[in-house]
């Protein structure tokens with residue numbers, strides 16, 4: 001599943017590719033991809049004549065700010081002065097990705113939603129497993145209220161709100177494993193299985209530890225590990241997902257290597273001990289029993 005670095009890579013790609021992209025036509029190939037409004041025609045009509053003005057990211061959500069452009073020829077004003085037209089929100093889940101296609105061509109069978117501009121350029125949303133979702137939230141509605149997962153997100157790992165004191169406070173009574181805590185999006189936004197395993201390895205903390213037993217100095221180290229690993233991964237365009245694609249349809253793997261994730265039975269790069277794997281709350285967890293206490 002794409003995690004924060006991959007979603008951030010997609011966000012940057014969208015911002016780069018979609019220069020003043022004004023949606024003229026929307027085609028919904030699979031209705032269940034549209035999470036809101038429940039009336040799909042409202043989604044289609046609501047997005048027409050929208051300038052995709054700016055892309056933000058919150059956790060694993062992509063959020064496009066929209067401006068309403070009824071007649072672009074008449075618009076002498078800079079486009080950014082146009083009226084707000086709410087937000088297009090996207091969650092890629094397991095296998096969703098975007099592709100930007102100049103001079104649109106026939107879509108593949110996994111195409112879920114297509115956005116066209118007046119020159120027939122297409123922003124195509126493809127999703128093999130179809131867990132991804134999209135919302136059009138008009139300007140009078142609240143994003144956080146309609147998208148519950150967005151409203152309940154914890155702080156971004158790069159924000160100043162995410163620090164050892166914060167972690168100490170939120171986990172002081174939690175008996176869940178620290179791995180489960182890191183995957184909990186209401187505690188910290190954007191971390192999934194890969195970055196949880198890699199951060200815990202880097203901080204030398206066993207994923208099985210009860211969260212409340214982790215000391216302040218360990219939390220300082222954990223926070224630093226999370227930030228360092230996420231930043232490094234964003235810099236290399238996301239990690240090694242067989243199913244993660246950027247806007248050019250390329251796999252985001254630029255040779256960044258993981259230390260524990262999917263290295264079961266291989267030697268630990270620090271101590272030579274074998275990397276182990278076990279499930280924690282249903283997720284495969286990879287760790288070095290010797291380096292992580």
Ligand SMILES: [Zn+2]
Nearest residue numbers: 268271288291
């Ligand atoms: Zn080791």
